[in-house]
Amino acid sequence: xxxxxxxxxxxxxxxxxxxxxxxxxxxxxxxxxxxxxxxxxxxxxxxxxxxxxxxxxxxxxxxxxxxxxxxxxxxxxxxxxxxxxxxxxxxxxxxxxxxxxxxxxxxxxxxxxxxxxxxxxxxxxxxxxxxxxxxxxxxxxxxxxxxxxxxxxxxxxxxxxxx
Amino acid sequence: xxxxxxxxxxxxxxxxxxxxxxxxxxxxxxxxxxxxxxxxxxxxxxxxxxxxxxxxxxxxxxxxxxxxxxxxxxxxxxxxxxxxxxxxxxxxxxxxxxxxxxxxxxxxxxxxxxxxxxxxxxxxxxxxxxxxxxxxxxxxxxxxxxxxxxxxxxxxxxxxxxxxxxxxxxxxxxxxxxxxxxxxxxxxxxxxxxxxxxxxxxxxxxxxxxxxxxxxxxxxxxxxxxxxxxxxxxxxxxxxxxxxxxxxxxxxxxxxxxxxxxxxxxxxxxxxxxxxxxxxxxxxxxxxxxxxxxxxxxxxxxxxxxxxxxxxxxxxxxxxxxxxxxx
Numbered sequence: 001x002x003x004x005x006x007x008x009x010x011x012x013x014x015x016x017x018x019x020x021x022x023x024x025x026x027x028x029x030x031x032x033x034x035x036x037x038x039x040x041x042x043x044x045x046x047x048x049x050x051x052x053x054x055x056x057x058x059x060x061x062x063x064x065x066x067x068x069x070x071x072x073x074x075x076x077x078x079x080x081x082x083x084x085x086x087x088x089x090x091x092x093x094x095x096x097x098x099x100x101x102x103x104x105x106x107x108x109x110x111x112x113x114x115x116x117x118x119x120x121x122x123x124x125x126x127x128x129x130x131x132x133x134x135x136x137x138x139x140x141x142x143x144x145x146x147x148x149x150x151x152x153x154x155x156x157x158x159x160x161x162x163x
Numbered sequence: 164x165x166x167x168x169x170x171x172x173x174x175x176x177x178x179x180x181x182x183x184x185x186x187x188x189x190x191x192x193x194x195x196x197x198x199x200x201x202x203x204x205x206x207x208x209x210x211x212x213x214x215x216x217x218x219x220x221x222x223x224x225x226x227x228x229x230x231x232x233x234x235x236x237x238x239x240x241x242x243x244x245x246x247x248x249x250x251x252x253x254x255x256x257x258x259x260x261x262x263x264x265x266x267x268x269x270x271x272x273x274x275x276x277x278x279x280x281x282x283x284x285x286x287x288x289x290x291x292x293x294x295x296x297x298x299x300x301x302x303x304x305x306x307x308x309x310x311x312x313x314x315x316x317x318x319x320x321x322x323x324x325x326x327x328x329x330x331x332x333x334x335x336x337x338x339x340x341x342x343x344x345x346x347x348x349x350x351x352x353x354x355x356x357x358x359x360x361x362x363x364x365x366x367x368x369x370x371x372x373x374x375x376x377x378x379x380x381x382x383x384x385x386x387x388x389x390x391x392x393x394x395x396x397x398x399x400x401x402x403x404x405x406x407x408x409x410x411x412x413x414x415x416x417x418x419x420x421x422x423x424x425x426x427x428x429x430x431x432x433x434x435x436x437x438x439x440x441x442x443x444x445x446x447x448x449x450x451x452x453x454x455x456x457x458x459x460x461x462x463x464x465x466x467x468x469x470x471x472x473x474x475x476x477x478x479x480x481x482x483x484x485x486x487x488x489x490x
Contacts, residue, residue, distance in 0.1 A: 047251025073194025077326035137237035139244040
């Protein structure tokens with residue numbers, strides 16, 4: 001029987017099927033206890049509708065692997081950050097044409113700084129590698145992505161936002 | 164495994180009936196330790212979670228009404244995303260409210276089966292938008308205020324509120340930047356866009372007073388809830404920065420308890436029934452000591468405009484007509 005942790009780690013994200021929940025840093029813990037398998041996941045965004053699908057997918061995968069008794073625990077704190085996406089996960093995103101996130105913003109004490117106008121950031125084009133690309137829209141097809149465009153190859157692409 | 168769509172993955176593992184309304188989802192706080200911290204009154208915590216949960220729920224509903232009506236497709240995605248983030252925050256907060264209350268109500272019971280006078284959001288969030296500039300002005304004010312509140316909330320003694328706050332900060336920072344960007348684009352745009360953005364700001368500003376006026380519930384939960392008067396200066400600094408960049412005039416500061424002025428300030432054609440008060444608030448419990456509660460004027464005390472009736476008709480109509488309906 002395959003270990004429960006290995007089964008859960010192979011489940012892919014429903015919206016980003018090229019990466020696994022483990023690579024995204026959503027899967028926090030898998031434990032085999034007397035009460036069955038306890039899987040701990042952390043939501044990406046508060047309203048991410050994929051979380052329900054993710055829970056169902058994990059439980060289905062475990063059941064197919066022979067783990068009839070399993071449940072999912074939600075972990076709210078610490079809040080998910082794109083820094084938890086593994087190097088392998090970022091490479092897979094880039095290979096699929098989605099620019100992976102850079103380091104998440106670090107904030108000191110005091111109010112959250114306001115960003116007016118163009119942010120100073122370098123997001124490389126996942127197709128041609130051009131280092132300077134422009135943002136088309138801060139919100140994309142899912143909560144975690146934004147739309148960008150490359151001035152060199154002129155292709156639009158998605159980017160996983162740093163949070 | 165793979166599915167053609169996310170919905171398929173939701174439904175393939177059982178033959179359960181689907182809800183005709185509501186989330187039909189699992190408890191968003193499943194597995195989160197939800198014991199009350201020492202010395203925290205469950206009823207007061209429930210009341211507070213309803214306040215900031217209803218703010219998110221009603222604002223989310225207004226944002227969703229813009230989908231298919233925004234100027235550009237990208238903005239419809241933005242507004243839908245912002246609405247979705249807020250809906251997620253509302254789900255967590257309403258669930259927390261139901262647990263703290265201990266009367267067996269879950270997020271769906273609180274969202275779909277409460278009367279208008281039991282909603283505790285500030286009146287800013289329920290307003291109908293006369294135009295896109297009006298929405299942007301409301302979103303700028305709302306996101307700036309909520310970002311500051313959530314940031315303080317992340318240090319709450321209640322670990323669940325602290326977690327919701329810390330997570331929400333990351334989301335609402337994007338909402339504020341979006342609204343600020345559009346405020347500048349419209350304000351510093353053409354003569355017409357400047358004029359309409361200024362009119363929108365002038366209409367929305369009288370609603371600010373209520374946002375920063377502490378409620379008895381908030382004051383009774385020191386260390387757990389946030390006293391909104393403590394974020395006033397921080398918010399004013401942001402408003403000033405954005406309006407200046409947008410070449411817009413900052414309207415005169417509203418009175419601290421601005422309820423009587425809010426009801427006569429809006430003249431937009433799409434804002435109907437201005438000033439109509441739906442139901443007098445039942446004052447009681449933690450709210451009864453508040454001066455404006457006695458006057459019966461605040462959203463936090465359940466006093467809302469007729470616009471809330473329209474929202475709830477849309478939000479709750481199906482759930483109320485078909486209680487527990489499934490298909």
